[in-house]
Amino acid sequence: MSIDRVIDKVDAEARKRAIQVFRERFKMILDQLQKGENPTLVLPKRTLSNTIYDEKRKMLLLGPEKLRRSLFNLHEAKKFMQTMLMAKIIYEALVNDEYPTIRDLYYRGKHTIVFVDDRGRRIEENTWDEQKESDAVIRDIEVFTGMLREEMLILSKEKGKVVGNMRIRSGNDVIDLSKMGHGAWAIEPTPDLIEFLDVDAEFVLVIEKDAVFQQLHRIGFWRKYRAILVTSAGQPDRATRRFVRRLNEELGLPVYILTDADPYGWYIYSVFKIGSITLSYESERLATPKARFLGVSMTDIFGDERKKPYLTETERRNFIIKAKDADIKRAEELRNYKWFQTPQWRKEIDIFLRKKAKLEIEALAGKGLRFLAFKYIPEKIETGDFIE
Amino acid sequence: MSIDRVIDKVDAEARKRAIQVFRERFKMILDQLQKGENPTLVLPKRTLSNTIYDEKRKMLLLGPEKLRRSLFNLHEAKKFMQTMLMAKIIYEALVNDEYPTIRDLYYRGKHTIVFVDDRGRRIEENTWDEQKESDAVIRDIEVFTGMLREEMLILSKEKGKVVGNMRIRSGNDVIDLSKMGHGAWAIEPTPDLIEFLDVDAEFVLVIEKDAVFQQLHRIGFWRKYRAILVTSAGQPDRATRRFVRRLNEELGLPVYILTDADPYGWYIYSVFKIGSITLSYESERLATPKARFLGVSMTDIFGDERKKPYLTETERRNFIIKAKDADIKRAEELRNYKWFQTPQWRKEIDIFLRKKAKLEIEALAGKGLRFLAFKYIPEKIETGDFIE
Numbered sequence: 200m201s202i203d204r205v206i207d208k209v210d211a212e213a214r215k216r217a218i219q220v221f222r223e224r225f226k227m228i229l230d231q232l233q234k235g236e237n238p239t240l241v242l243p244k245r246t247l248s249n250t251i252y253d254e255k256r257k258m259l260l261l262g263p264e265k266l267r268r269s270l271f272n273l274h275e276a277k278k279f280m281q282t283m284l285m286a287k288i289i290y291e292a293l294v295n296d297e298y299p300t301i302r303d304l305y306y307r308g309k310h311t312i313v314f315v316d317d318r319g320r321r322i323e324e325n326t327w328d329e330q331k332e333s334d335a336v337i338r339d340i341e342v343f344t345g346m347l348r349e350e351m352l353i354l355s356k357e358k359g360k361v362v363g364n365m366r367i368r369s370g371n372d373v374i375d376l377s378k379m380g381h382g383a384w385a386i387e388p389t390p391d392l393i394e395f396l397d398v399d400a401e402f403v404l405v406i407e408k409d410a411v412f413q414q415l416h417r418i419g420f421w422r423k424y425r426a427i428l429v430t431s432a433g434q435p436d437r438a439t440r441r442f443v444r445r446l447n448e449e450l451g452l453p454v455y456i457l458t459d460a461d462p463y464g465w466y467i468y469s470v471f472k473i474g475s476i477t478l479s480y481e482s483e484r485l486a487t488p489k490a491r492f493l494g495v496s497m498t499d500i501f502g503d504e505r506k507k508p509y510l511t512e513t514e515r516r517n518f519i520i521k522a523k524d525a526d527i528k529r530a531e532e533l534r535n536y537k538w539f540q541t542p543q544w545r546k547e548i549d550i551f552l553r554k555k556a557k558l559e560i561e562a563l564a565g566k567g568l569r570f571l572a573f574k575y576i577p578e579k580i581e582t583g584d585f586i587e
Numbered sequence: 588m589s590i591d592r593v594i595d596k597v598d599a600e601a602r603k604r605a606i607q608v609f610r611e612r613f614k615m616i617l618d619q620l621q622k623g624e625n626p627t628l629v630l631p632k633r634t635l636s637n638t639i640y641d642e643k644r645k646m647l648l649l650g651p652e653k654l655r656r657s658l659f660n661l662h663e664a665k666k667f668m669q670t671m672l673m674a675k676i677i678y679e680a681l682v683n684d685e686y687p688t689i690r691d692l693y694y695r696g697k698h699t700i701v702f703v704d705d706r707g708r709r710i711e712e713n714t715w716d717e718q719k720e721s722d723a724v725i726r727d728i729e730v731f732t733g734m735l736r737e738e739m740l741i742l743s744k745e746k747g748k749v750v751g752n753m754r755i756r757s758g759n760d761v762i763d764l765s766k767m768g769h770g771a772w773a774i775e776p777t778p779d780l781i782e783f784l785d786v787d788a789e790f791v792l793v794i795e796k797d798a799v800f801q802q803l804h805r806i807g808f809w810r811k812y813r814a815i816l817v818t819s820a821g822q823p824d825r826a827t828r829r830f831v832r833r834l835n836e837e838l839g840l841p842v843y844i845l846t847d848a849d850p851y852g853w854y855i856y857s858v859f860k861i862g863s864i865t866l867s868y869e870s871e872r873l874a875t876p877k878a879r880f881l882g883v884s885m886t887d888i889f890g891d892e893r894k895k896p897y898l899t900e901t902e903r904r905n906f907i908i909k910a911k912d913a914d915i916k917r918a919e920e921l922r923n924y925k926w927f928q929t930p931q932w933r934k935e936i937d938i939f940l941r942k943k944a945k946l947e948i949e950a951l952a953g954k955g956l957r958f959l960a961f962k963y964i965p966e967k968i969e970t971g972d973f974i975e
Contacts, residue, residue: 210805297956298805300798306953309905354805356797356820358746360773369768380757381775385748388801389769409744410688413776417598417686417742432744517697565694568685 207370209392210352214293217351221290224344228283239269240282242343243480250479252537257472257488259479261342277324278336282343284308284326285336289351298354305333342480349389349437359386359439360409362416363427368394376427381417383430390442395450402580403427403446404493407458407467411560411571420572427452435470440485443471447487454487455585457576460495461522461557462529465539465547468492473538492586493579497550500558506584509563509575518562522555543586595758597780598740602681605739609678612732616671627657628670630731631868638867640925645860645876647867649730665712666724670731672696672714673724677739686742693721730868737777737825747774747827748797750804751815756782764815769805771818778830783838790968791815791834792881795846795855799948799959808960815840823858828873831859835875842875843973845964848883849910849945850917853927853935856880861926880974881967885938888946894972897951897963906950910943931974 231238242265243249249264268279288307292299299307305327312324327333341348360383365376369387373396376384387393404426406412412430415421421428427446431439447454456471458464472490474482500515502508510518522530533539534548551557563571579585619626630653631637637652656667676695680687687695693715700712715721729736748771753764757775761784764772775781792814794800800818803809809816815834819827835842844859846852860878862870888903890896898906910918921927922936939945951959967973 207805296806298802299956300802300949300952302798302947302949303802303953303956306906306947306950309953310901311904354798354801357801358797358820367768369770372766372768374766374768374770378760378762379772380755380760380762381777381780382757382762383773384767385771385773387769392769409746410690410742413742413745414686414688414691417595418684432746513698516699518694559690559694561688561690562694564688565691565697568687568691 209370213350213352213389213392214296217346218290218293220344220346221286221293225286237269237271238279239267240279240343241265241267242339245338245342245480247476250476252473254537257538258482258486259474259476260482261480281308281327281332281336282339285333286340289337289340289353293352298352300354301334301337301348302330304337304353305330308333338478338480347391347437347441347481347484349391349441352389354388355438356436357386357388357438358409358432358436359429359442360384360412360432361386361427361429361442363398363421364400364425365398365427366396368396377422383412383416386438386442388438390438390445393442393445395445398427398450398452399425400427400452401425403429403443403452403454404576405429405431405443405454405456405471405490406560407431407433407456407464408560409433411457411564414564414568415572415576418568418572420576423573424577431467431471434467437481437485440471440487443490444485444487447489454490455493455580456490457493457560458495459557459559460497460500460551462526462533462551464495465492465533466529469533469536469538493576494585495558495560495563496586497547497554497556499575499579500556501550501554503546510566514562514566515556518565519556519558522551522557526557527552527555541586547586597758601738601740601777601780602684605734606678606681608732608734609674609681613674625657625659626667627655628667628731629653629655630727633726633730633868635864638864640861642925645926646870646874647862647864648870649868669696669715669720669724670727673721674728677725677728677741681740686740688742689722689725689736690718692725692741693718696721726866726868735779735825735829735869735872737779737829740777742776743826744824745774745776745826746797746820746824747817747830748772748800748820749774749815749817749830751786751809752788752813753786753815754784756784765810771800771804774826774830776826778826778833781830781833783833786815786838786840787813788815788840789813791817791831791840791842792964793817793819793831793842793844793859793878794948795819795821795844795852796948797821799845799952802952802956803960803964806956806960808964811961812965819855819859822855825869825873828859828875831878832873832875835877842878843881843968844878845881845948846883847945847947848885848888848939850914850921850939852883853880853921854917857921857924857926881964882973883946883948883951884974885935885942885944887963887967888944889938889942891934898954902950902954903944906953907944907946910939910945914945915940915943929974935974 228238243261244264244266249262251262253260268275270279316322362379362383363376409430409432446452456468458467474486499509616626631649632652632654637650639650641648656663658667704710750767750771751764797818797820834840844856846855862874887897
């Protein structure tokens with residue numbers, strides 16, 4: 200037990216930047232106190248009514264509405280205190296070389312404040328009871344400081360994986376993503392700290408399902424087609440979304456997304472492309488507005504006036520799963536979102552609602568992994584058969 | 588799109604071995620047919636009544652009961668046909684260099700057989716309707732051939748990750764698990780094909796929670812204490828279990844398991860150590876009977892006659908979560924399992940049932956990540972404060 204910790208320069212610099220931003224943003228409060236003013240935080244409202252779909256930038260963004268939180272205001276005092284408490288905890292973690300998670304930030308701040316009120320009664324008040332309260336405060340600090348929590352070295356569970364012909368620097372290591380054997384590189388929880396060293400790839404394929412990622416990886420898809428292969432393993436987490444966005448924005452690689460043919464798969468695509476409705480403030484950094492929906496599309500299953508279906512009638516009978524009521528309801532919700540109101544998406548959703556049919560990617564692998572890897576995917580990319 | 592597929596020798600050899608076993612095991616059926624006998628498969632029963640806890644080997648194993656499946660027996664014919672159909676599909680996948688998943692094996696075999704019965708009626712019969720039917724058939728083939736499905740190159744979703752001072756060969760690549768930057772190596776879905784090249788570590792720490800794994804990784808735990816750090820990201824999958832078993836058995840590294848202090852965490856430990864009750868036939872390969880439960884234990888929280896608790900009274904008040912009815916019920920179930928009937932486990936479960944209290948690992952990280960990484964874990968290992 201002798202080897203000491205190797206200093207991680209990348210993390211040290213990230214800390215310095217975050218500390219600087221905290222000092223600058225919260226100095227205001229000190230100034231207000233010194234001037235004898237009521238300490239007040241002004242920050243963008245994270246409400247649904249202040250969430251706007253920007254048609255030009257093609258992503259969900261926070262609108263112009265602001266909220267004020269003052270110390271000397273009965274309705275705002277608790278929220279003000281919670282925000283200051285969380286800011287203090289995060290700041291201390293930054294200074295002390297800690298790596299908190301949102302779950303442990305909840306624990307770090309959770310305690311009971313005992314005080315005597317103006318009628319002399321002893322009152323006990325918890326800083327917060329549930330993690331959703333402390334999480335909301337962390338989000339407030341994100342919008343107030345303009346930093347993602349990852350930039351504050353707050354870590355989290357991370358499901359995303361990547362392989363491909365690309366070298367990166369993460370921490371102190373240079374990692375060759377084409378040398379991961381049968382495994383993959385589990386994406387780090389702070390993807391902004393990754394440095395792209397060199398890349399020899401033509402596109403990024405993001406696969407909803409980890410098992411299908413394993414199959415395409417193992418059969419050599421990314422090598423043959425010079426692809427960067429990513430899986431989100433279901434609903435994408437923030438790190439995977441940020442990583443994909445950076446591949447698109449900084450390396451100029453087109454991003455294709457492959458999901459099951461059902462409203463759940465469409466929603467995964469939508470989160471990658473547009474952002475999530477409840478966390479729209481992060482879209483500006485996490486969304487990939489140019490991401491393309493490669494499939495599996497309803498026209499892949501049933502064909503249309505332009506193309507023959509990829510499945511025979513017998514295959515459709517064997518592979519199609521009947522949509523459940525929840526799927527139908529979800530599809531009707533998605534139809535109301537502006538970004539699903541393009542002709543191509545209307546058509547997709549209409550076929551789904553008419554046929555009440557969904558299909559898993561695995562059904563295409565069941566038709567033959569070579570069919571999926573060496574015909575379906577490359578043919579759709581080459582012929583431009585995707586939804587922009 | 589020119590680079591051809593690199594031949595994966597390891598996979599090619601694994602295929603050859605599996606094909607050989609299939610030929611040997613199923614030749615019997617051919618012999619029976621040639622002799623004019625009723626084709627019959629005899630295989631171990633995978634029932635609860637035939638699942639035995641082997642006190643000496645300390646793992647769940649299948650007992651001696653066998654079942655017979657004959658073609659010319661009305662009650663057994665469908666199961667016999669399903670088994671032969673699945674064996675054929677897996678065999679073909681092996682021969683054709685495919686990498687199926689259990690989900691696509693379901694699709695590959697799913698179809699409707701139309702026939703006319705002895706009264707002249709047209710009958711339609713599906714090979715199988717639900718994946719649980721085809722999965723059960725795959726398990727039958729595993730016990731019949733004595734091979735894990737991974738040895739048949741059947742892939743699956745894989746959540747496990749590893750970092751540490753160790754070099755391995757996976758596929759055609761040599762991978763240095765100490766050079767994964769802030770990320771990790773996502774364990775391959777066929778961990779028997781990994782070759783351990785060299786290792787400089789004293790123990791394996793398996794962490795239930797991915798986020799805590801990220802924290803310990805980032806703060807340099809494995810470097811300081813010469814550990815191999817693994818996360819199962821919740822309930823462990825087969826590949827992670829097999830990987831941990833191999834680290835223990837082949838490299839002789841002690842394995843410590845760190846979970847939340849609750850019956851769900853205890854069960855995760857139990858799956859690593861003993862195997863899962865419903866899939867006992869795999870324990871022989873996947874279980875790590877020597878795995879130790881490092882914590883978080885009830886005595887860590889509350890202390891006992893031998894030791895002081897790791898939490899102060901205030902911390903207990905802030906961090907402890909009240910057990911739910913489902914937790915209590917689960918704990919009472921676990922108390923009935925033989926392998927939880929040791930004095931130490933009885934004590935743990937009794938404290939839990941008396942206090943109705945559970946605790947997450949994150950609460951210890953909330954007390955300070957350095958406390959978790961540089962005091963709690965190493966101190967417990969050094970003083971032997973774990974459950975064998």
